[in-house]
Amino acid sequence: MKYVDEYRDGDVARGLIEEIRRTVTRPWVIMEVCGGQTHSIVKHGIDRLIPAQIELVHGPGCPVCVTSLEMIDRAHAIASRPDVIFCSFGDMLRVPGSHGDLLTLKSRGADIRVVYAPLDCLKIARDNPERKVVFFGIGFETTAPANALAVKRAQVEGVANFSMLVSHVLVPPAITAILQSAENRVQAYLGPGHVCAVMGYAEYEPIAELYKVPIVITGFEPVDLLHGILMTVRQLESGRHEVENQYARILGRAGNEGARRLIFDVFEVADRKWRGVGSIPKSGYRLRYEYRAHDAERLFEVADICTAESSVCISGQVLKGIRKPLDCPAFGTECTPQHPLGATMVSGEGACAAYFTYGRHLELAGRPLTQVG
Amino acid sequence: MSSETPFGTCPAPILDHERILLGHGSGGLLSAQLVERLFRPAFDNPILDRLDDQAVFDSPGARLAFTTDSYVVTPLFFPGGDIGRLAVHGTINDLAMSGARPVYLSCGFIVEEGLPSETLRRVVASMREAALEAGVRIVTGDTKVVGKGSGDQLFVNTSGIGVVPPGVELSADRARPGDAVLLSGTVGDHGMAIVATRQSLGLEGTIVSDTAALHGLVGRLLEAKLALHVLRDPTRGGVAATWHEIAKSSGVGIEVDEAAVPVGDAVRGACEILGFDPLHVANEGKLVAFVAAEDAEAALQAMRAHPLGGGAARVGTVTAEHPGLVVIRTSIGGSRVLEQPYGELLPRIC
Numbered sequence: 001m002k003y004v005d006e007y008r009d010g011d012v013a014r015g016l017i018e019e020i021r022r023t024v025t026r027p028w029v030i031m032e033v034c035g036g037q038t039h040s041i042v043k044h045g046i047d048r049l050i051p052a053q054i055e056l057v058h059g060p061g062c063p064v065c066v067t068s069l070e071m072i073d074r075a076h077a078i079a080s081r082p083d084v085i086f087c088s089f090g091d092m093l094r095v096p097g098s099h100g101d102l103l104t105l106k107s108r109g110a111d112i113r114v115v116y117a118p119l120d121c122l123k124i125a126r127d128n129p130e131r132k133v134v135f136f137g138i139g140f141e142t143t144a145p146a147n148a149l150a151v152k153r154a155q156v157e158g159v160a161n162f163s164m165l166v167s168h169v170l171v172p173p174a175i176t177a178i179l180q181s182a183e184n185r186v187q188a189y190l191g192p193g194h195v196c197a198v199m200g201y202a203e204y205e206p207i208a209e210l211y212k213v214p215i216v217i218t219g220f221e222p223v224d225l226l227h228g229i230l231m232t233v234r235q236l237e238s239g240r241h242e243v244e245n246q247y248a249r250i251l252g253r254a255g256n257e258g259a260r261r262l263i264f265d266v267f268e269v270a271d272r273k274w275r276g277v278g279s280i281p282k283s284g285y286r287l288r289y290e291y292r293a294h295d296a297e298r299l300f301e302v303a304d305i306c307t308a309e310s311s312v313c314i315s316g317q318v319l320k321g322i323r324k325p326l327d328c329p330a331f332g333t334e335c336t337p338q339h340p341l342g343a344t345m346v347s348g349e350g351a352c353a354a355y356f357t358y359g360r361h362l363e364l365a366g367r368p369l370t371q372v373g
Numbered sequence: 374m375s376s377e378t379p380f381g382t383c384p385a386p387i388l389d390h391e392r393i394l395l396g397h398g399s400g401g402l403l404s405a406q407l408v409e410r411l412f413r414p415a416f417d418n419p420i421l422d423r424l425d426d427q428a429v430f431d432s433p434g435a436r437l438a439f440t441t442d443s444y445v446v447t448p449l450f451f452p453g454g455d456i457g458r459l460a461v462h463g464t465i466n467d468l469a470m471s472g473a474r475p476v477y478l479s480c481g482f483i484v485e486e487g488l489p490s491e492t493l494r495r496v497v498a499s500m501r502e503a504a505l506e507a508g509v510r511i512v513t514g515d516t517k518v519v520g521k522g523s524g525d526q527l528f529v530n531t532s533g534i535g536v537v538p539p540g541v542e543l544s545a546d547r548a549r550p551g552d553a554v555l556l557s558g559t560v561g562d563h564g565m566a567i568v569a570t571r572q573s574l575g576l577e578g579t580i581v582s583d584t585a586a587l588h589g590l591v592g593r594l595l596e597a598k599l600a601l602h603v604l605r606d607p608t609r610g611g612v613a614a615t616w617h618e619i620a621k622s623s624g625v626g627i628e629v630d631e632a633a634v635p636v637g638d639a640v641r642g643a644c645e646i647l648g649f650d651p652l653h654v655a656n657e658g659k660l661v662a663f664v665a666a667e668d669a670e671a672a673l674q675a676m677r678a679h680p681l682g683g684g685a686a687r688v689g690t691v692t693a694e695h696p697g698l699v700v701i702r703t704s705i706g707g708s709r710v711l712e713q714p715y716g717e718l719l720p721r722i723c
Contacts, residue, residue: 008705
């Protein structure tokens with residue numbers, strides 16, 4: 001399959017691994033920002049194929065994971081109302097709030113629907129004029145244009161019974177917060193390919209300059225990731241700290257201007273609380289005042305819901321690259337995708353869930369894969 | 374009135390969830406929990422306890438295989454088939470995986486009030502056709518109608534009886550280290566055909582369900598007189614769930630070469646879009662065979678000579694290492710443990 005097979009090619013991958021091996025001379029800590037990259041790294045076993053001096057730590061880039069518990073509880077409060085049809089991306093359905101998940105609410109009779117595109121909600125709203133249709137608008141910059149388009153269309157076309165519960169998060173403030181932390185270990189970033197397809201990468205240049213960290217905007221297939229790691233290691237070894245673009249087949253420095261116009265027409269930058277991390281200034285989007293008629297947080301008066309997180313969970317440190325999933329005593333025992341204690345276990349793209357999904361908890365039981373074959 | 378539960382007196386709740394969730398029917402861990410904690414204790418008997426897709430028992434003059442399955446697919450009609458064909462093929466396949474020649478089926482309908490008569494007629498006609506093609510008879514049946522809103526148009530249950538030839542012993546607990554792991558063709562076609570019709574992905578019609586009766590293909594394998602140990606049709610939960618069951622039942626490990634698993638381009642594309650692993654997606658016309666290594670080539674040839682086995686491939690090997698685990702060798706030389714699917718497949722955000 002075009003654009004897939006050539007980026008999963010074993011020979012190309014082996015060549016890149018060999019080149020990384022030749023290039024690296026000392027230990028480095030590299031963080032991949034996106035949940036999709038973490039998922040691919042663990043799925044293909046990339047972290048075990050590269051030289052041991054390179055430690056990959058897993059970033060905060062799973063939007064499902066970092067959606068705050070308050071916001072999940074607000075979603076549940078809205079979804080429980082009999083006059084509401086609550087629409088969401090699929091992987092949000094299993095994320096636990098303080099009292100169960102959306103799948104459980106659905107089994108109790110709440111009308112909860114999985115949609116693939118936010119615009120599908122407008123059709124649902126038109127087909128059900130007597131109900132209120134609410135979309136859970138989460139994600140990084142990647143999903144923001146499609147979410148913005150749904151709100152804009154609803155406004156322009158007068159779909160009054162459609163609203164959005166917005167919990168958008170942004171990458172640059174998050175990686176800056178990690179670099180500013182006293183405990184920071186990250187020396188370079190594999191940057192978020194799909195986020196930059198929308199935003200471009202000019203805004204990463206001041207971060208690379210100020211904190212002297214290489215940032216290589218990287219794709220999601222094994223060959224992309226290995227190539228991104230090689231480019232990063234070359235910078236680290238030669239003392240450079242630039243923004244480079246590994247994912248040039250998808251994006252350029254300017255990103256997608258039309259998509260950005262749409263975002264800033266509908267959204268404005270706001271402070272946002274991240275699950276497992278806490279509040280980060282100017283790290284999210286909220287709806288502009290002009291679109292308040294479609295703002296579910298205003299319409300349903302759920303802003304005062306407050307919550308507390310489990311104290312056992314180390315997901316905040318995992319999200320910041322300070323610790324890894326296997327460092328947690330609860331991993332795979334108390335904490336599983338069925339009964340997650342915290343952010344990084346709740347969605348398939350969270351670092352802990354990726355480790356679990358690809359069986360690393362089973363290896364903990366004294367059966368490491370290295371014994372195989 | 375006694376406060377005792379019908380079976381056992383354990384005070385702990387039988388299931389983790391207060392209510393039955395959709396995931397309890399998805400072939401993943403929740404389904405397994407339902408079987409282990411509810412059905413197995415309730416219907417306690419050694420035949421059920423083998424947890425195969427069919428019950429094999431002695432009867433005067435013949436060894437019979439007996440199985441039942443319920444079909445609740447939405448939409449009722451999909452590219453490549455419909456609920457009626459599925460209900461005939463699925464039960465035939467559960468019988469065939471024991472090596473049995475399917476003979477009789479029963480058929481139960483649960484119909485939602487208000488279903489157009491024409492819809493029911495089309496389903497019944499389709500079942501008739503599928504049964505004729507397969508050479509089985511539907512000999513008994515039942516229909517119930519439930520109130521509007523109490524069902525989703527139409528549910529079908531079929532049970533089936535087949536005759537197991539003398540000397541044929543196939544079961545999920547018979548895989549042995551060294552066995553070759555074979556697949557009869559591409560995976561994920563049925564599940565993705567259904568997903569593509571349900572969702573507005575613009576993929577409608579590009580993916581066709583593989584629903585088919587597999588007893589003819591099994592017949593070819595049996596005729597070849599091979600050291601055949603396990604046959605399974607990987608339906609809900611996909612080949613991942615099936616390999617897991619076999620690894621657990623047989624107390625062996627399974628190693629799979631990911632690049633060798635056949636997946637059609639349209640299915641791969643749809644899985645990429647939605648973030649599904651084709652290994653977790655349902656099939657309705659494929660089988661997994663575990664055969665002694667020296668017979669692997671002959672088994673592949675026997676399958677490829679049949680119209681339903683043209684895409685047969687060897688995808689892995691059974692090992693004494695890591696019993697109970699399925700390990701995937703990735704195309705770039707890495708490895709991972711293949712996890713059992715949990716519940717419903719949920720598409721990823723991006």
